Amino acid sequence: MTLTVGQAFDLVYGEDAPIHVVAWDGSTGGSPDGLVFRLTNPDALNHLLAAGGELGLARAYLLGDVVIEGIDEADPYDVLRLVGDGLTARRTKGRDAIELARFLAKHRPHAPRLPEEETPGQLRRLAYGVRHGRARDAAAISHHYDVSNAFYEKVLGPSMTYTCACFPTDEASLEEAQAYKYDLVARKLGLQPGMRLLDVGCGWGGMVRHAVKHYGVSALGVTLSREQAAWAQAAIEADGIADRAEVRHGDYRDVTERGFDAISSIGLTEHIGVANYPAYFRFLHERLRDEGRLLNHCITRPDNKHPGLPPRGFINRYVFPDGELTGSGDIVRVMEDEGFEVRHHENLREHYARTCAAWNANLAKHWDDCVELAGLGRARVWGLYLAGSRLAFERNEIQLHQVLASRTSGAGMSGFTLRPRFEPAG
Structure with missing residues (x-):
């Protein structure tokens, strides 16, 4: 029987x-x-x-x-x-x-019926071109980020920041932690009035606006998401900083300007493909002046043994099509091979677990609105995705690394003092 x-x-x-x-x-x-x-x-x-x-x-x-x-x-x-x-x-x-x-x-399994939220995974088909080509990258980014700005406002909160926060204290709120993260990046980059900042994969322009308003720089942000660019540019206009801040809708590879004093890459490396790291960091190196700094902030694996392409699991099919992760050691190696001098490196893993928990709390608080804006299926996907990510960060299955580097001159000048301080005095 x-x-x-x-x-x-x-x-x-x-x-x-x-x-x-x-x-x-x-x-x-x-x-x-x-x-x-x-x-x-x-x-x-x-x-x-x-x-x-x-x-x-x-x-x-x-x-x-x-x-x-x-x-x-x-x-x-x-x-x-x-x-x-x-x-x-x-x-x-x-x-x-x-x-x-x-x-x-x-009960021999057969091809299952798929939820409609998974069907955009078909963007990996031949019609969208080569993996991490321009058209396919644009389609992948649009799938995730062009859901609805109103939806993201409910989940992310007023900062509209969709990257790991940095909590200065146990009691800090999500908004305080996101502002602290931007300030930490600015301090690591050594931003000063009059400098020029390039922010690649700028999202809704949080780093651009923070750097311009609080550090007196001029800043250019670039995002492949049309929805993000429109929201960010409107916020820039509302802040009255359009003379020094710009967010473009486009591919970072289309940035022709050079001689930037600093570049921030916050949450973009996950999207470009491990095989493209050399070209990516080479491009950023070419956009910096001598003694200019790069801050690369991205999700990583806890080791460098995994292949570049992750399993075709839930995240890849429902959240980040074509996303790829590797260990921070691989990132540092490629940065150094492309001419950067790595000066500082830290892991914010526990901070991302807290960030995901805060986003889950926002989703729960605004659940009915989120369902109306994105549909029940998409809202459920986000619940699974954020809770699962929180658990993965807590268990050290994934990490979040910030790597700070300089385009050191041929004469060996890095632009760093002997003992730079990145945290605010207190």
Whole structure:
């Protein structure tokens, strides 16, 4: 007799697993006191078998084939942590292994129905050109960032900053931490009145506006997102700094100006592809004057052993198409190989966990508005994405590194004092 869904679950995860599976066939598995996962139809099982892991579960959840009782759709952190900590597949052998094989043969997976939020993943098809070519990069950025400025205002808060904050104290708010992050970058870059700053991948212009208003520089920001550029330029006009600040809609590779005193790259490196690092840092090196500084801020892996292309999992299919990560050592190596002198390097991993938690809280606070602006499926994707990212940063599965470097002159002049201080005096 073939196993029921509940019996198969118990063979794989044990009867004491911290979740309670209730299947459409009337069977149950796991602990009766566990968090209830309802598999409402055979498609739920097919998703789990066809993709497995986070991707299969996410697909089933987004489609309603798996219903998780009591889940906070805006912040499913507790559920993700429970599943990650409590579900460990056991090794089956003997009669159990035979029965499980029969079960899998009966429920042989087939191509699943996909949530509509995943269909933009088709932008990787040939029609969009070579990976990390200009057209495909533009399509990937538009997919994620051109959702709705109003949606991002709800999730990100007044700063409209979609990168890791830096919390100066345990009590600091998200807005205080984002302002502190921009100030930290400005201090590392040694910004002074009259300097020229280039901010590549500038988002909604937060760094551009902060540097111009608080450090007296002139600044140019560039973003591939049309929505971001429009929002940022309007904010610049409202701030009355249009004579010294500009945000362009376009590819950073189209910037022709040179001789910048400083360049900030905050959250762009993740999008350009590991194989393109040499050309990227070479381009930035060419845009700086001698003794000019570059601050590169990006998400990294905790080691340098992974290949450049990540698994085709949830993040790649639903959030960042064509995104790639590697270790900070690879980034430093390429920067040095392209002529930069690395002067300072730090990891803000715990800060990004806190940032994601704050964004989840904003999503929860404005859940109804976010659903209206982006749709229930997209809002659910963001809940999963932010909570999962928080967990990954907490567990040191991913990190966030700032690497500060200079275009040191041929005579060896770096532009740094003997003991530069980046944190404000206090």
